[in-house]
Amino acid sequence: MTGIAAPAPVFTAPDLSDEALAAATAEIAATAAEFDASGELPWPGLRAAHRAGLLTAAVGRQFGGPGAGPLDVVRILAAIGEGDASVGLLAANLLLTHAAQAAHPSWPAAAYEDLLRRSADGPALANAVRAEPELGAPARGGLPRTRATRTAGGWVLNGHKAYATGGAGLAYHVVWAVADEPGGDPVHPRVGHVIVPGDRPGITWLDTWNHLGLRASNTHDVVYRDVEVPADAFVEIPRGADGVYRDPAAATGPGGFGHAALYLGVARAARSAFAAFARERVPAALGRPIAQTERIQAVAGEIDLQIVQAETLLFGTLRRLEAGETAILPQLSAIKVAIGRSVVAATQAAVAALGNPGLSRHHPLERHLRDALCVRVHPPQEDAVLLASGRRVLGV
Known part of the structure; x- marks a missing residue:
């Protein structure tokens, strides 16, 4: 019959077990190098994330979605970013759009309904x-x-x-x-x-x-x-209570760790790439894999330390917020910067230890380093955060 609107789509909650997320990461990673080289939109990786239900996980329950909270969203984005940082960025922008609409519905009803209908059929991207x-x-x-x-x-x-x-x-x-x-x-x-x-x-x-x-x-x-x-x-x-407009991106809010999470995934991918190379590389003068040397083992430990630090900051902060701890709110931007520093330190340590192979486009570490460095561009940037934190500490 004509004149009857189609029913709104219902999005089931995705499987967010470690095993399911690892499978999605592997599928997304399979085409990451190809699309990094071509510069084309990574539709295969996006479709893999869509099939796993990851791109619609943050759709609000009032709109027929799973209503995933910040902790689940950052786990999803870390998994996607570990597969392909470009897919991770596109997914982060989309998931944060859905999360914002779930928390504070503001879109025209017809437009958001259209986005959801498109999302039922495949990846439907939105971005600020x-x-x-x-x-x-x-x-x-x-x-x-x-x-x-x-x-x-x-x-x-x-x-x-x-x-x-x-x-x-x-x-x-x-x-x-x-x-x-x-x-x-x-x-x-x-x-x-x-x-x-x-x-x-x-x-x-x-x-x-x-x-x-x-x-x-x-x-x-x-x-x-x-x-x-x-x-x-x-x-x-x-506007603020004083009538002045302040851009929302000038400070990190409770839902503002999505981008940091995708770069955590990049650091995890760098750790895996470093370990794989170290196990396989057998220099003629050494006669055994470099993974068996204390030098490489110490570097692997440093990489892991930086990732553990980033994970602890990311997930620990979100759990504190989930528990209602408000004292941490002024520190969110600084925490985001600290996560970014750990991500960059982990990938740089991996590349530095391998020399030329780490900088070769034949090895994924080169791509992971390039992607990890992009964590610095997301607002609020480090210099602005340090200035604001310093003023808060000094009472200026």
């Missing part, structure tokens, strides 16, 4: 598109040049964004913009996100992504020219 060529990262302050202009029937979006992860593969863009509307305050305009379907006319992609790491993430520039969206597509970001 926020940075701009002139402004840089919004967490540094300032307002976007991108404008949503009010019309009689909705909004018209115009602007140029940078580092829009997902590229043309995005089903939905969540575009950071300023409202240009009748009666608006020209000094303190409304700021928000515009929910834009990826196939809307007026969207042009610029293939600018030529990065050290995360090469398959398609983090290109995108231009919006007179993109029309309905009236409910603009979702305002609330």
